[in-house]
Amino acid sequence: MGGAALAAGGLLLPGTAQAAPRLTTPSPVALDLPTVPAPRSERTAGSALRPFGRHLAFGADPSQQVVVSWQVPDAVTAPFVRIGVQPGDFGAPVAAEVRTLVSKLSWQKPVEDQPPVKPTTVTQYYLHAQLDQLIPDTTYYYVVGHQGYDPAGQHTRLGDVASFRTAPAPGRGAGFTFTAFGDQGIGYNAAATGHLIAGLDPAFHLHMGDLSYANAGGSGKTSDAYDARLWDSFFVQNDPVASRTPWMPAIGNHEMEPWYGSDGYGGMRARFTTPDNAWSQSTGIYSWRYQNVGLISLDGNDVCYNTPANLDYTKGKQKKWLESRLAALRADSGIDFIVVYLHQCTYSTCHDNGAELGAQQDWAPLFDKYQVDLVLSGHNHVYERTDPIRAGKATRKVASGDTVNPVKDGTTYVVAGGGGGGLYSFPVSDTYLGHETGNDKPVPMVVSERGGHEQTVKVTWSRVRYTGYCLVAVDVTPGAAGKPARMEVRSLTEDGTAVDRVTVQRG
């Protein structure tokens, strides 16, 4: 999602934060009279503008590439990141790119509207510093700043120091954990799942879309209620976790913000920098690897029949790219597992958003062909795990605690949409670790078809269902001494209780 060249309707204005802010002497204000403030850039100095909303992302090679992103509350001059391998011993400033996002308030339906001082636009300053040629398997400490605010300068601000760790060089690591959820939003449940990530201290976190719900409607139409300022709350909420653990987002339907360019992703391109390696500005569609795991992020809006604003917008390019990436990863002897993550559900029995026929038709045959090990999605605000599926059918029953061999059995699909943004429900009772119903009757699945029609079919693969906030934690162990590589997939509730556990093992 990188690139300063975004010109979505002229809304992203690279370099507009470069004008030097001027400090003016404040004059007394009568508290009972309305005042019209001067433009903020004329009344603030850099020293008064504390960075916030830090979030990290890996580049395509996480052993060497990390992107540090953050926000400032007003225009600043010469933003930078300083890094070092010892806390307090930072190197020279590395310049950050400024992506200024201007959003008209007339698009929006603000929660509060306080007259008479009412802004007509919201201006957000997103900063991104792309670090390359880092040392593998190394903890780096960093601070972010700008002219007038240097946490590593004369007045060291230890509270501003954060850290990250690069991945081991491919083939060198001893195993790692990653976490995943979708549909997080803002609030105490969203913060709680974030705290759970912090406690697990994963190598990275996958976010399967529907991030802030700043676009409350999620239809991708300009009639959606939208308030760009909610993105500030989202990044503030997640800063304690995302400032030290790279978050790798996929695109959800609520990320279609049609005010920002033809695909509606101009805002996402301003806020996030993820590997830009499918094609130029292939927002949310990218591939990377972490040790022995190949990862692919897809944009489900491209195949989504029930929210069709961006249906077929890549004109087949995404499917073609997906096949080439799957083929390359499966041919790579250093890759054991392929994990695909996206927002919409290929298979799910939760009725609220159902399952996507487009994903079943376009992508599932490729997941079969290249033996994708795990597909993670959100969209339905529940947890659900399928038995392994091939050609649309379960190959065998895999209860919690069992082991799947994807080579023989097929692909396991997991819905983990309990990140915090409200909960949905199943048409039949939950069944999960320690609360198995033992009821194997077929379960109805609603699928949307092209044109908005729906059909209901009965399926037998819905093995684990849990209605509650949760995340997925995956512990990856490389093969060694004759033992095959393994992924232990766990679903954990807000308080860390496991409601599902399955081992994915090749060989």
Ligand SMILES: [Fe+2]
């Ligand atoms: Fe969604």
